[in-house]
Amino acid sequence: MNAIAKAIDTLNDVFGRIIAPLIAIITLVVLYDIGLRFFTDRPSDWAFDITKMLFGAHFMLMAAYGLRHHVHVEVDVIKRLLSRRKQAVLDIIGYLIFFAPFMWMLISLGWSFFMRSFSRGETTYGMVSIPVYPIKGVIFVTAVLILLQGIAIFIRAIQQLREERT
Numbered sequence: 001m002n003a004i005a006k007a008i009d010t011l012n013d014v015f016g017r018i019i020a021p022l023i024a025i026i027t028l029v030v031l032y033d034i035g036l037r038f039f040t041d042r043p044s045d046w047a048f049d050i051t052k053m054l055f056g057a058h059f060m061l062m063a064a065y066g067l068r069h070h071v072h073v074e075v076d077v078i079k080r081l082l083s084r085r086k087q088a089v090l091d092i093i094g095y096l097i098f099f100a101p102f103m104w105m106l107i108s109l110g111w112s113f114f115m116r117s118f119s120r121g122e123t124t125y126g127m128v129s130i131p132v133y134p135i136k137g138v139i140f141v142t143a144v145l146i147l148l149q150g151i152a153i154f155i156r157a158i159q160q161l162r163e164e165r166t
Helices: 002-040 047-061 065-067 086-120 131-163
Strands: none
Touching: 002 047, 002 065, 002 131, 047 065, 047 131, 065 131, 086 131
8 A cells, every 4th residue: 555655646746846847937928928018018818818727727736746745734733732643543534524525526527627618619708719628627637636645645544543553
């Protein structure tokens, strides 16, 4: 089971390290839009929509990486006061009661949002119609990556309980 958790960690690490530097491309698009506004007194027709979508995609795709490195919001003040065994039990209960149902909902709804958008050829409004389905596909991909990372945390909590018994 430890090999599964390590494989999930590696996947999210590699994926996060690939996605993180893409913020530079988003920055270049924003700078282009700012320059165009400054020099021509007119924004581009596509840059604002693209940056909105790219920022959203970047934020979502980095969520599993954040969960992997424990930079997510958690009630650490209370949790740190507990023994390692109680922390593991709290993780197991929390991931079963709250995390798993939410991730199932996000995966199923994310997939249906993506498929509906893709089948209709959904685009943004305006002169430049940018496809929306890739961003809605990111919702599904993000949910799968976060679920995998949650499984790795769950596996580690079970291992912690086993170690406490011996």
